[in-house]
Amino acid sequence: MGGARSVAFADLGCKLNQFETESIATQLQEKGYRIIEFDAPADAYVVNTCTVTNRADRKSRNLFNRARRATQAAQAAAELSAEPAAGTPLVVLTGCFVNSHRDELESDGRTYIIANEQKHSIPALVDAHFRGEVVHPAGNVFDFPVAKRIFHTRTTVKVQDGCDNFCSFCIIPSVRGRAVSRSSRDVVAAVAEAVTAGAREIVLTGVNMSRYRDGGVDFTGLVEACLELPGQSSGHPGERDYRLRISSLEPDGLADRFIRLFEHPRMAPHLHLCLQSGSQRMLLAMRRQYTYEEYRRLAADLRSIDPTFNITTDLLVGFPSEEDDDFAASLAAIDEIGFGHVHTFPYSPREGTRAERMRGQVPSRVKTERSAAVRTAADAAKRRYRESLLGSRERLLVERAERRDGTLVLTGLGEHYVPISVRLPARVGEHARASADPPPRYENTFLEARIESLGEGDDPVLHGSPG
Numbered sequence: 222m223g224g225a226r227s228v229a230f231a232d233l234g235c236k237l238n239q240f241e242t243e244s245i246a247t248q249l250q251e252k253g254y255r256i257i258e259f260d261a262p263a264d265a266y267v268v269n270t271c272t273v274t275n276r277a278d279r280k281s282r283n284l285f286n287r288a289r290r291a292t293q294a295a296q297a298a299a300e301l302s303a304e305p306a307a308g309t310p311l312v313v314l315t316g317c318f319v320n321s322h323r324d325e326l327e328s329d330g331r332t333y334i335i336a337n338e339q340k341h342s343i344p345a346l347v348d349a350h351f352r353g354e355v356v357h358p359a360g361n362v363f364d365f366p367v368a369k370r371i372f373h374t375r376t377t378v379k380v381q382d383g384c385d386n387f388c389s390f391c392i393i394p395s396v397r398g399r400a401v402s403r404s405s406r407d408v409v410a411a412v413a414e415a416v417t418a419g420a421r422e423i424v425l426t427g428v429n430m431s432r433y434r435d436g437g438v439d440f441t442g443l444v445e446a447c448l449e450l451p452g453q454s455s456g457h458p459g460e461r462d463y464r465l466r467i468s469s470l471e472p473d474g475l476a477d478r479f480i481r482l483f484e485h486p487r488m489a490p491h492l493h494l495c496l497q498s499g500s501q502r503m504l505l506a507m508r509r510q511y512t513y514e515e516y517r518r519l520a521a522d523l524r525s526i527d528p529t530f531n532i533t534t535d536l537l538v539g540f541p542s543e544e545d546d547d548f549a550a551s552l553a554a555i556d557e558i559g560f561g562h563v564h565t566f567p568y569s570p571r572e573g574t575r576a577e578r579m580r581g582q583v584p585s586r587v588k589t590e591r592s593a594a595v596r597t598a599a600d601a602a603k604r605r606y607r608e609s610l611l612g613s614r615e616r617l618l619v620e621r622a623e624r625r626d627g628t629l630v631l632t633g634l635g636e637h638y639v640p641i642s643v644r645l646p647a648r649v650g651e652h653a654r655a656s657a658d659p660p661p662r663y664e665n666t667f668l669e670a671r672i673e674s675l676g677e678g679d680d681p682v683l684h685g686s687p688g
């Protein structure tokens with residue numbers, strides 16, 4: 222029955238959500254479902270939401286409403302049924318927005334509201350719905366098999382969930398729950414499985430991986446174990462390798478042993494280290510667990526291993542009682558650290574957090590102005606960072622190979638997590654014009670590229686040539 226059905230996905234928020242969406246899509250694809258674009262008419266829509274800001278709430282609601290509208294006409298026929306009915310189009314809403322807005326959301330026979338803890342059961346729920354059956358969720362938050370590359374070239378492995386830090390602005394500990402670590406044996410097995418299946422880049426993901434612990438294994442030990450797996454050959458010359466990337470980390474509790482991981486040739490020299498503010502006073506008010514000085518030293522240590530190590534971050538602007546001086550410290554940090562990318566968001570109170578009750582809420586107008594100033598400074602810093610890669614060699618993991626003007630153009634990300642485009646020499650273009658054969662398969666292979674120029678815009682692409 223599954224073979225004729227189609228499922229569309231939309232997700233918001235963190236890398237963990239992306240991984241979970243991709244894993245669910247993989248499982249449904251393996252059951253015979255077609256995975257299609259969210260805008261296309263589908264038999265089922267899965268919306269994996271986020272609640273980290275008011276904006277994320279709004280987007281979550283919008284996606285949910287879009288999915289419901291898309292299924293409305295077909296649902297009308299089943300309007301009287303209160304039970305799941307085989308064949309009726311289905312909307313599944315899950316993710317952190319569900320956990321924080323449970324009271325206002327209601328499941329019925331055509332809409333399933335699935336809490337984070339039960340997200341892993343969505344493939345079985347969808348399949349059961351179309352068979353006219355009901356399944357009861359079982360399992361745990363790590364019951365997500367390795368995802369195939371459906372939406373991204375990189376393959377993500379979940380190592381941890383939840384958080385115990387309770388930063389004063391953050392709702393995550395309430396919606397994802399307390400910190401839990403997946404067993405190191407399972408993580409290494411999942412990475413090995415992905416490598417054997419041909420993955421060239423594995424991304425380790427979790428909510429707060431710095432606090433990973435499985436018996437005597439901490440996060441550094443876990444990464445060390447993942448780096449020592451034998452590589453697989455894809456049949457392309459030089460293709461016997463994979464690289465490992467860490468998706469996002471809290472910058473506390475990271476010792477020298479952790480820094481030295483980046484001496485390993487398989488480690489991608491990039492980290493998303495959430496700074497949130499350059500002001501020590503704000504870091505304290507946010508209950509962050511590091512000082513700005515510690516963050517600065519961590520950045521310097523990483524750059525002592527690779528001077529072009531890419532550090533990206535989150536900055537929260539307009540936190541309660543943030544004064545001009547505090548904000549100026551955040552702007553100064555953008556230049557001092559030399560971030561390769563800054564994700565900024567204006568503070569919005571989340572119900573049930575300490576910051577919601579703090580005095581000195583910053584007016585919206587000021588938050589908007591400060592966000593705009595951060596974006597301007599961050600765009601300039603990103604450009605400077607990418608310029609620093611001119612003349613270097615990057616190892617591009619090819620995501621797309623397209624014919625343009627008779628030649629092949631390969632695009633993807635380098636090890637420093639920057640977008641790169643490489644135009645292959647003319648003879649390949651001649652081959653492409655002259656031959657009806659499909660071009661050699663480049664996707665998901667590594668290509669050494671000399672970086673020669675930088676494009677325009679707020680996400681400028683590096684251009685290079687093979688070699």
Ligand code: SF4
Nearest residue numbers: 384386387388391393
């Ligand atoms: S470390 Fe702080 S910001 Fe990050 S998930 Fe935990 S509570 Fe939230």
